[in-house]
Amino acid sequence: MSTPFPDRPASDRLAPGKPAIPRWKWLLGAAVxxxxxxxxxxxxxxxxxxxxMIVGRAMPEFSLEALSGDAKVASEALxxxxxxxxxxASWCVSCRQEHPLLVQLGDRADLFGEFGIVGINYRDSRxxxxxxxxxxxxxxxxxGLDTRGRLGIDFGVYGMPETFFVDAAGIVQARQVGPLTQEAVERNLKLIGAGR
Amino acid sequence: MKRTLAAAALAFTVAAAPAAPFRTEAPEEAQVREIGAKLRCPVCQSENILDSQSGTAREMIAVLREQLALGRSEAEILGYFRSRYGDYVLLSPPASGFGGVIWLVPPLLLAAAGAVYILLVRRNAEAARRAGQASQPRAPLDEQSLRRLEL
Incomplete structure (x- = not known):
């Protein structure tokens, strides 16, 4: 049998070893x-x-004026x-959403003492x-009052609310950005050895 | 009356102008601007801390001034913020680690595009050369072929 199109280059002819769809078309298709x-x-x-950046590292130390005007809120004591x-913060809208959960969490800390809890009032007025x-x-x-947000910078805070979970050794184990949920609380409390 | 007042006001302005000296900037302010322009405001995503109006950015500038006053170097100050906000806080990603990949990709893409271009040009030139050969005049069709083609 003679070649059907003798004047066309050999590369254009279908050869048995050559795929019908050239490799570059596959590559192009994959990219697309x-x-x-x-x-x-x-x-x-x-x-x-x-x-x-702070998860897995030691919690920054702080000693802040208390919102109530009482003794200082210091990391040492906690x-x-x-x-x-x-x-x-009072200006933070989604803080309202997590508020009841925090109150509940505070009562639980009071009752069982399995963990401590502290608030940092961030860039706010008393x-x-x-x-x-x-x-x-x-x-x-x-x-504690962090009126200028300096402690917030130490914690790498960028949005409100943010919650940090610190274990007994003072190592930050988790951070929650945005309002807390029951599920997030339980999960993170377990991480710091205070779960049920 | 109006004229006299205007003249007096003008005279006063002219007289007062040289008396008010230009306020000169503290020498470290240039450094504040230089370093501040490299720091990204964590609250507002694509602004540096100098341009940002947010309280966080202003407090970061305050920290920056304090640290410069303590004699910290630029690298130390950038490191301070990086240890709190990560690479995110730098407006241009560092050239090491994953940041290096970001810097490498554009030149690599350019090189790849260039290679493909050269390859296509060569292939086209080759095809044109072949086409040139193919269109060489050939012997006219013989009787038998003509009859077969029913011309």
Whole structure:
């Protein structure tokens, strides 16, 4: 049998060893699928989320003026058992959402003593903070004033509310960005050895 | 009256102008701006801490000034913020670790595109050369072929 198109280059002819669809077309097709897929996955991620640097490290020390005007709220006095540190502010809308859960958590800490809990009133005024607690209900635990947000920088805080879970050795084990949920509380308390 | 007032005001302005000296900037302010421009505001995502109006950014500038006053170096100060907010706080990613990949990808893509371009040009040139050969005049069709093609 003679070759059907003698004037065409040999590379254009179908040879038995050559696939019908050349490799570069497969590669191009794969890229056409992969690029939008990767971009799509990127869209589902929250661009404002900042991974915590403090998880796995020692909790920063602090000694803050108390919201109540009583003794200072100091990290020294809180160490020795698992600790929950909640950053909150009167101007923070989603803080209202987690408020009842925090009050409940404070009562539980009081009753069972399996962990300590402290609030950090972040970039707020005492007056506004007390007004907020009058409306929403008092925390059964002390809050320290971080009026300028300096301690917030030490903790790498970027949004309100944020909650840190510190184990008895003073190592931060978890951070929750945004309002707490019952499920998040239980999961993170277990991480610091205070779960049930 | 109006004129006299205006003239007086003008005279006063002219006289007062050289009396008010230009306020000179503290020498470390240039450094505050230089380092501040490299730090990203954690609250507002794509602004540096100098441009940002947020309280967090202002407090970060206050920290920056304090640390400069303590004689800390730029690397130390950037390290201070990095240990709290991670690489996120740097507006240009570091050239080591995963950040290095980000810096490497554009030149690699450019090189790959160049390679593909050269390959295509070569292939086209080859095809053109072949086509040139193919269009060389050939012997006219013989009787038998003509009849077969029913021309």
């Amino acid at each position: 699928v992969a690029v939008p897929l990767l971009l799509g996955i990127g869209l589902t991620r929250d661009p404002s989320y900042i991974p915590s 160490l020795g058992k698992p600790l929950v540190i909640n950053f909150w 007056q506004a903070a007390l007004g907020f607690l009058d409306r929403e209900g008092r925390f059964p635990y002390a809050s």
